[in-house]
Each structure stands twice: as C-alpha cells, then as structure tokens.
Amino acid sequence: MKNQLKMVNRLPKNLFLYFLVFVTATLSVQAQDTYLPMSLEKLEAAFSKYQEPALTHRRFKHAELQPLIQKHSGAFQIEKLGESIEGRSISSLKWGKGKTKVMLWSQMHGNESTATMSLFDLFNFLEGKEDGYDELRKLLKEKLSLKFIPMINPDGAEAFKRRNSLDIDLNRDAISQISPEAVILKAARDNFEPEFGFNLHDQQVYYNVVNTPKQATISLLAPAYNHETEINEVRGRAMKTIAGMNELLQQIIPEGVGKYDDAFEPRAFGDNIQKWGTSTILIESGGYPNDPEKQEIRKINFMIILNALHQIATEGYEKYTTEQYFAIPDNGLQLVDLKINEMLVTMNVKQYPIDLVIRRRESEANGSYFVSGAIDDLGDMQVYFGFEELDATGLEYTEGKVYPNAFENIQQISSEKALELLRQGFMAVKVKNGTPRQLHSLPIQVLKSTEKLSGGWTTSSAPNFFLSKNGALKYAVINGYLIDLENPKSQEFKNRVL
Incomplete structure (x- = not known):
C-alpha cells in the first residue's frame, strides 16, 4: 500500500485527478453491489x-x-x-x-x-x-x-x-x-x-x-x-x-x-x-x-x-x-389469556391460595367463530405470564347460579341486563327460543340445551365462577373472560349458546 501511495504522489496533477475520479466511481459501483x-x-x-x-x-x-x-x-x-x-x-x-x-x-x-x-x-x-x-x-x-x-x-x-x-x-x-x-x-x-x-x-x-x-x-x-x-x-x-x-x-x-x-x-x-x-x-x-x-x-x-x-x-x-x-x-410457551394469583378455594373447611391460568381457544361456527375458555393449570403459576393478570389476594372462589326465569330469546338480554344479573350472583340465563351454538357477545352464559351451568376451579372444569370478598361479589369469570363487576371495561365477547 505504501508503494502504491508513492506511485500516486509521483503522478502529474491532471493524472492524479483522473485517478481520484476512477477510485470514487469504482467505490460507488462496489457500494451498489453490497447489501444496504x-x-x-x-x-x-x-x-x-x-x-x-x-x-x-x-x-x-x-x-x-x-x-x-x-x-x-x-x-x-x-x-x-x-x-x-x-x-x-x-x-x-x-x-x-x-x-x-x-x-x-x-x-x-x-x-x-x-x-x-x-x-x-x-x-x-x-x-x-x-x-x-x-x-x-x-x-x-x-x-x-x-x-x-x-x-x-x-x-x-x-x-x-x-x-x-x-x-x-x-x-x-x-x-x-x-x-x-x-x-x-x-x-x-x-x-x-x-x-x-x-x-x-x-x-x-x-x-x-x-x-x-x-x-x-x-x-x-x-x-x-x-x-x-x-x-x-x-x-x-x-x-x-x-x-x-x-x-x-x-x-x-x-x-x-x-x-x-x-x-x-x-x-x-x-x-x-x-x-x-x-x-x-x-x-x-x-x-x-x-x-x-x-x-x-x-x-x-x-x-x-x-x-x-x-x-x-x-x-x-x-x-x-x-x-x-x-x-x-x-x-x-408461557403466555395465557388470564392469570389469577392467590385465589382462595375452600376444601374440607380449609382455605388454600392457588394461582390459576386460563387460555381461550377458537372454534369455527356459522361463518365466524366462538371461544371456549379452559383452565390450563393451577397451583404455583409463577412461570406464566398473562395478557391479563389479577391479584386475587383475599378473594374467594364463589359458585354462580342460573337465573330461574327463562327469557323468550337472546335478543331480550342486553349487555346491561347481563351485568345486572351477574351482580346478583347469576352467571347464566335460559332462553326458550334459539339454537344451541348460536353465537352471541353477551357477558353471561346463555343456556338452551341444558339448564345446568358448568363451572369450577379445577382443570376439568369450565372457567365460570365469581370472586368475592366478605360475601360481596367483586369479579366474574365467564368462559375465561374476566369482568370487574364494579368497573366493567368495554371488551368483545365471543360466546355461544349452550
């Protein structure tokens, strides 16, 4: 390289300028051939x-x-x-x-x-x-x-x-x-x-x-x-x-x-x-x-x-x-839709604090889809991360009830009515008309082919339950969706008639 520089220094001024132009053009072409x-x-x-x-x-x-x-x-x-x-x-x-x-x-x-x-x-x-x-x-x-x-x-x-x-x-x-x-x-x-x-x-x-x-x-x-x-x-x-x-x-x-x-x-x-x-x-x-x-x-x-x-x-x-x-x-593979930490469950009159993780999976129906919530695991769930997480310290698992009076059809139930029923402890309603698997976006379970609500806190149960404190209902979990009963947020539900 030193010898090349010596040769350049010996070039006449006009040849030196031509040399610079040549080098610049060469470098420009090379730059175009490299990945940018x-x-x-x-x-x-x-x-x-x-x-x-x-x-x-x-x-x-x-x-x-x-x-x-x-x-x-x-x-x-x-x-x-x-x-x-x-x-x-x-x-x-x-x-x-x-x-x-x-x-x-x-x-x-x-x-x-x-x-x-x-x-x-x-x-x-x-x-x-x-x-x-x-x-x-x-x-x-x-x-x-x-x-x-x-x-x-x-x-x-x-x-x-x-x-x-x-x-x-x-x-x-x-x-x-x-x-x-x-x-x-x-x-x-x-x-x-x-x-x-x-x-x-x-x-x-x-x-x-x-x-x-x-x-x-x-x-x-x-x-x-x-x-x-x-x-x-x-x-x-x-x-x-x-x-x-x-x-x-x-x-x-x-x-x-x-x-x-x-x-x-x-x-x-x-x-x-x-x-x-x-x-x-x-x-x-x-x-x-x-x-x-x-x-x-x-x-x-x-x-x-x-x-x-x-x-x-x-x-x-x-x-x-x-x-x-x-x-x-x-x-x-550590993400879940909902993670509930330290929920109290009662077994043989003794309370146990458990973590619980829920995932919601899609199923096709009527040209669209609904989701089915499932409790994937429970116990110590510290290795999981929830899209939504709730610190349930001091909150007790509480079963929901079915509203005794059947509605004529699903159109008679508004989201506001569903929330009102949830606050009263009713987690499901019955309808006289309609079809099973009919899609709806209500924050409550709708029953047509059965009169019994499926719910619980174990991995074999559907995630439908309340969380309460000193007897007052604070949260509802419906098909794996979390609903704050005091301050419900706007969210899209993808449920179906059961």
Missing part, C-alpha cells in the same frame, strides 16, 4: 400503497383468492400445479428472470393465513411502477426468479382448520406423501430447484420470548437437515438471512422475536427441503396486541419478506453470521 437494508419508513410506505384491499380478515376461502390470482396474469406466469382432495386448484405464480431461484409457500395449514395475505400485497408491489421503488423491482427482477404458492391446503382453508380433508398434517407428510397436496409441494420444489425457500406459517398467540412476558409476534427458524443439527453451507445461508431479517424486526417489534427449537423432524417439509438443498427459512406469525385479524402482523410479514428478497438479490446476508442467528432468543 431498506429503511423502515420505505417498507411501511410500500405496504400502505400496495396492501390488497380485498383481504381484510384472516378467514378467507379458496374461491376468494382465485380472482386475485388472475388479476396478476399479465405480470406473473400462473400455473395450476394440481388439485386438493376435494378438487380445489393449487396454483403458483412466477415472477422475475434472475439466476437465483426463491420459492415461497403459505397456508400448508388451512387456518394459518397471515402470510398468504402478505403475498398478495407483495404481488401488488411487484407489479407496481413509477412510484420510487422501480430500482428495487429492477434489481429483484434481474437477480431473482420467484415462485409463489399462496395456498397449499385449500380444503383446510375452507373449514379454517389446520389439517387437510384426510385429517393429515401436511407438514408431516413430506416423505410418505399420502396427500395430493404434499405431492404437489414436493414436485414444485423438485421441478423449480430453488436456492432459497420461505416456509410461511402461523403459531399460537401464546408463544413468548422465553422467560419474558414479551409476545413472540414473529418466530424464525433455519430448520435442521439431520438429527445432529449440523450447519452446512445451505443451512448457514438461511441462518445469515434470518439474522438480517431480525435486524429489521428489532426496529419494528423490539424484543418480540423468538427462535424455534431446531430439533430435526424427519417428516416435516421445512427440514427436508433444507436437506434437499434449498436454504429454508421458517416464518411463524404469532400474536400482536389488539390485532385479532393479524393485519399488523400481515404488514410485518410483507416488510421482512421484501427485505429478505433484497438481501438475497444483493447477497447482503453475507454480512451476517450464524452467531447472530443463535443470539436470537428461544421461543417459550
């Missing part, structure tokens, strides 16, 4: 402009996607890959002419639809023009060939359930390939031979960043390709790309990112696609405050996928390390 993360603001603006307006909730069906797929027939190469068990088409969309192939597939589990929405937002973006993103599109188009399969399990999506019509978990059918949907996904990978793959899923909202109350809004994994969980070049690329994605995620959801356990699952698609030579990145969408339809998480998916494609197109992932990947905290 897109700004958070630019990614957010892209989502706002290109969000697909036809998808506003997470319960959509195969038929709703078909016109959205055909809308892109001009810019994308659309191919029918095959059909599901019930005869629904499974299609792919291809875009780009680059050397590096990337395949993205979503909704292998029918009720995991967050990333599917994001893919349609991304289709809109890739088809846009003259909006400040043209250089990015040109880069992606020239460097990458993208293959998208937005809905692998259309039969599961129809019923909004995890498994397919054979009740098989497609993510455990990569080897036997019993299901036609598994055959289609395997053939798509083999025919396309992608260098990178994105395996897009949803996870339970109860996942947290281990041993913290922080919800794991996004969880990531570079799946193992063998039982020894070794790292080869293929898996290492996936890890580095994830490290880059996490850098962006920490700006969006600080400390809200978890890493899945990488124990090898020999039947799973992610593990095997990694094994077959595709650098595979698992994205799992969890929960986010006040986002039941996952529209905010949809935006996050759009942003991190677009950012990751930029990384791959520029090989920007090479600036990251596998150590940065392993530094991402692990997932935990």
Whole structure:
C-alpha cells in the first residue's frame, strides 16, 4: 500500500485527478453491489400503497383468492400445479428472470393465513411502477426468479382448520406423501430447484420470548437437515438471512422475536427441503396486541419478506453470521389469556391460595367463530405470564347460579341486563327460543340445551365462577373472560349458546 501511495504522489496533477475520479466511481459501483437494508419508513410506505384491499380478515376461502390470482396474469406466469382432495386448484405464480431461484409457500395449514395475505400485497408491489421503488423491482427482477404458492391446503382453508380433508398434517407428510397436496409441494420444489425457500406459517398467540412476558409476534427458524443439527453451507445461508431479517424486526417489534427449537423432524417439509438443498427459512406469525385479524402482523410479514428478497438479490446476508442467528432468543410457551394469583378455594373447611391460568381457544361456527375458555393449570403459576393478570389476594372462589326465569330469546338480554344479573350472583340465563351454538357477545352464559351451568376451579372444569370478598361479589369469570363487576371495561365477547 505504501508503494502504491508513492506511485500516486509521483503522478502529474491532471493524472492524479483522473485517478481520484476512477477510485470514487469504482467505490460507488462496489457500494451498489453490497447489501444496504431498506429503511423502515420505505417498507411501511410500500405496504400502505400496495396492501390488497380485498383481504381484510384472516378467514378467507379458496374461491376468494382465485380472482386475485388472475388479476396478476399479465405480470406473473400462473400455473395450476394440481388439485386438493376435494378438487380445489393449487396454483403458483412466477415472477422475475434472475439466476437465483426463491420459492415461497403459505397456508400448508388451512387456518394459518397471515402470510398468504402478505403475498398478495407483495404481488401488488411487484407489479407496481413509477412510484420510487422501480430500482428495487429492477434489481429483484434481474437477480431473482420467484415462485409463489399462496395456498397449499385449500380444503383446510375452507373449514379454517389446520389439517387437510384426510385429517393429515401436511407438514408431516413430506416423505410418505399420502396427500395430493404434499405431492404437489414436493414436485414444485423438485421441478423449480430453488436456492432459497420461505416456509410461511402461523403459531399460537401464546408463544413468548422465553422467560419474558414479551409476545413472540414473529418466530424464525433455519430448520435442521439431520438429527445432529449440523450447519452446512445451505443451512448457514438461511441462518445469515434470518439474522438480517431480525435486524429489521428489532426496529419494528423490539424484543418480540423468538427462535424455534431446531430439533430435526424427519417428516416435516421445512427440514427436508433444507436437506434437499434449498436454504429454508421458517416464518411463524404469532400474536400482536389488539390485532385479532393479524393485519399488523400481515404488514410485518410483507416488510421482512421484501427485505429478505433484497438481501438475497444483493447477497447482503453475507454480512451476517450464524452467531447472530443463535443470539436470537428461544421461543417459550408461557403466555395465557388470564392469570389469577392467590385465589382462595375452600376444601374440607380449609382455605388454600392457588394461582390459576386460563387460555381461550377458537372454534369455527356459522361463518365466524366462538371461544371456549379452559383452565390450563393451577397451583404455583409463577412461570406464566398473562395478557391479563389479577391479584386475587383475599378473594374467594364463589359458585354462580342460573337465573330461574327463562327469557323468550337472546335478543331480550342486553349487555346491561347481563351485568345486572351477574351482580346478583347469576352467571347464566335460559332462553326458550334459539339454537344451541348460536353465537352471541353477551357477558353471561346463555343456556338452551341444558339448564345446568358448568363451572369450577379445577382443570376439568369450565372457567365460570365469581370472586368475592366478605360475601360481596367483586369479579366474574365467564368462559375465561374476566369482568370487574364494579368497573366493567368495554371488551368483545365471543360466546355461544349452550
């Protein structure tokens, strides 16, 4: 280097200026070839402009996607890959002419639809023009060939359930390939031979960043390709790309990112696609405050996928390390909807203070859904974190009653009336007309097919009870929802007639 500087110093002044121009231009070209993360603001603006307006909730069906797929027939190469068990088409969309192939597939589990929405937002973006993103599109188009399969399990999506019509978990059918949907996904990978793959899923909202109350809004994994969980070049690329994605995620959801356990699952698609030579990145969408339809998480998916494609197109992932990947905290499963601490229960005239944790799970009904609360565990629950927590020190478990006079129908009961009855100790009402499983949003149990209220404080009981102090009712727990009887807050109930 010293000799080179001496040579520069000996150059005539005009040649020296030419030399500076040459070096500056060279460095500029090199800078353009290195990975420069897109700004958070630019990614957010892209989502706002290109969000697909036809998808506003997470319960959509195969038929709703078909016109959205055909809308892109001009810019994308659309191919029918095959059909599901019930005869629904499974299609792919291809875009780009680059050397590096990337395949993205979503909704292998029918009720995991967050990333599917994001893919349609991304289709809109890739088809846009003259909006400040043209250089990015040109880069992606020239460097990458993208293959998208937005809905692998259309039969599961129809019923909004995890498994397919054979009740098989497609993510455990990569080897036997019993299901036609598994055959289609395997053939798509083999025919396309992608260098990178994105395996897009949803996870339970109860996942947290281990041993913290922080919800794991996004969880990531570079799946193992063998039982020894070794790292080869293929898996290492996936890890580095994830490290880059996490850098962006920490700006969006600080400390809200978890890493899945990488124990090898020999039947799973992610593990095997990694094994077959595709650098595979698992994205799992969890929960986010006040986002039941996952529209905010949809935006996050759009942003991190677009950012990751930029990384791959520029090989920007090479600036990251596998150590940065392993530094991402692990997932935990320690979140619950409601945690009640130190509730007093009486057994054989003696009182015992117990902690109790409740989770509410969704079930499909009448084109919508209801929730069923369940007591997951009780005793010492200090390792759990509640979305809602109550210090019940000095409060006693108290059973509820059924209001003796039946109402004509559910329309005769207002939320105010329900709260009035709760304050009197009535936890359930009966109706003469209506149907069991009819959905309602009342803060009280409604009985049609039975006259007995199910409730208790054990793990075999439904979470329906009162908390009282010196005989005065203070709180009600209805189907796992906590209601402050003195200062009830506004909340949405997803209950059904029993």
